[in-house]
Amino acid sequence: MGLLSLLRKLRPNPEKEARILLLGLDNAGKTTILKQLASEDITTVSIMEQMRSCFPNRLSNHSQVTPTAGFNIKSVAADGFKLNVWDIGGQWKIRPYWKNYFANTDVLIYVIDCTDRARLSETGSELFEMLMDNRLKRVPLLVFANKQDLPNAMSASEVAEALGLVRLEERSWEIKACTAVDGTGIKEGMDWVCKNMKK
Ligand SMILES: Nc1nc2c(ncn2[C@@H]2O[C@H](COP(=O)(O)OP(=O)(O)OP(=O)(O)O)[C@@H](O)[C@H]2O)c(=O)[nH]1
Numbered sequence: 001m002g003l004l005s006l007l008r009k010l011r012p013n014p015e016k017e018a019r020i021l022l023l024g025l026d027n028a029g030k031t032t033i034l035k036q037l038a039s040e041d042i043t044t045v046s047i048m049e050q051m052r053s054c055f056p057n058r059l060s061n062h063s064q065v066t067p068t069a070g071f072n073i074k075s076v077a078a079d080g081f082k083l084n085v086w087d088i089g090g091q092w093k094i095r096p097y098w099k100n101y102f103a104n105t106d107v108l109i110y111v112i113d114c115t116d117r118a119r120l121s122e123t124g125s126e127l128f129e130m131l132m133d134n135r136l137k138r139v140p141l142l143v144f145a146n147k148q149d150l151p152n153a154m155s156a157s158e159v160a161e162a163l164g165l166v167r168l169e170e171r172s173w174e175i176k177a178c179t180a181v182d183g184t185g186i187k188e189g190m191d192w193v194c195k196n197m198k199k
C-alpha cells in the first residue's frame with residue numbers, strides 16, 4: 001500500500017464512524033463482550049494497558065477479565081463503519097461518571113447478567129434513569145441479556161417484561177439473549193446495532 005492510501009485509511013471520517021456506549025452493572029459481562037468483538041479489531045486502548053506499560057513490574061499481565069476500574073475502548077470494523085465501542089466500568093463508585101460519556105452516542109448497549117435476580121430492579125433503575133438524559137434522547141438501545149449458558153439465567157423476554165422495556169417510547173430498542181464467554185448472540189446484536197444506528 002502506498003503512503004498516501006495508508007494515510008487516507010488512517011484519517012478519521014466522522015461520517016463513517018459511530019460511537020457505541022457499552023454500559024451495565026459491574027459483573028454484567030461488558031468487557032467480556034468487548035473482547036468478543038475481536039474479529040476485526042483495529043485498536044484497543046485500556047487504562048490498565050497504559051498503566052502496565054508505565055509500571056511493568058507492579059501489575060500482573062494475566063488474561064482473565066478483571067473488573068474495569070476506568071474504561072476500555074475498542075474500534076471494530078463492521079458494515080463499512082468504524083464502531084468505537086466504549087466499555088465503562090459498572091461498579092457503583094464509577095456509575096456517577098457514566099454521564100461523562102453520553103454526548104454524541106450513536107447507540108447504547110446495556111448489558112444485564114441474567115443470573116443476578118437480586119439486582120434486576122437496580123439495573124432497571126440505572127437504565128431508566130440514564131435514558132431520561134437529554135443527550136441519550138432517541139439513541140437506539142440494545143439490551144444484551146447475558147450469561148444464557150448458566151442454568152438459572154432468566155430469558156430475554158423475562159428480563160424485558162420485568163424491566164418494562166415496552167414502556168420505551170420514541171426510541172428503537174431490542175433485547176438479545178447472549179453468552180459473552182463463548183460469543184453466542186453477540187454477532188446478532190451487533191447486526192442490529194449497525195442497522196439501527198442514529199446516522
Ligand atoms: N458463565 C458466564 N460468565 C460470564 C459471561 N459473561 C461474563 N461472564 C463472567 O462474568 C464476570 C464479569 O465479566 P466482565 O466482563 O468483567 O463484567 P463487566 O461488566 O465488564 O464488569 P465491570 O468491569 O466490573 O463493570 C467474569 O468472570 C466473566 O468471565 C457469560 O456469558 N457466561
Ligand SMILES: [Mg+2]
Pocket residue numbers: 030031032066067068087088089090
Ligand atoms: Mg469491565
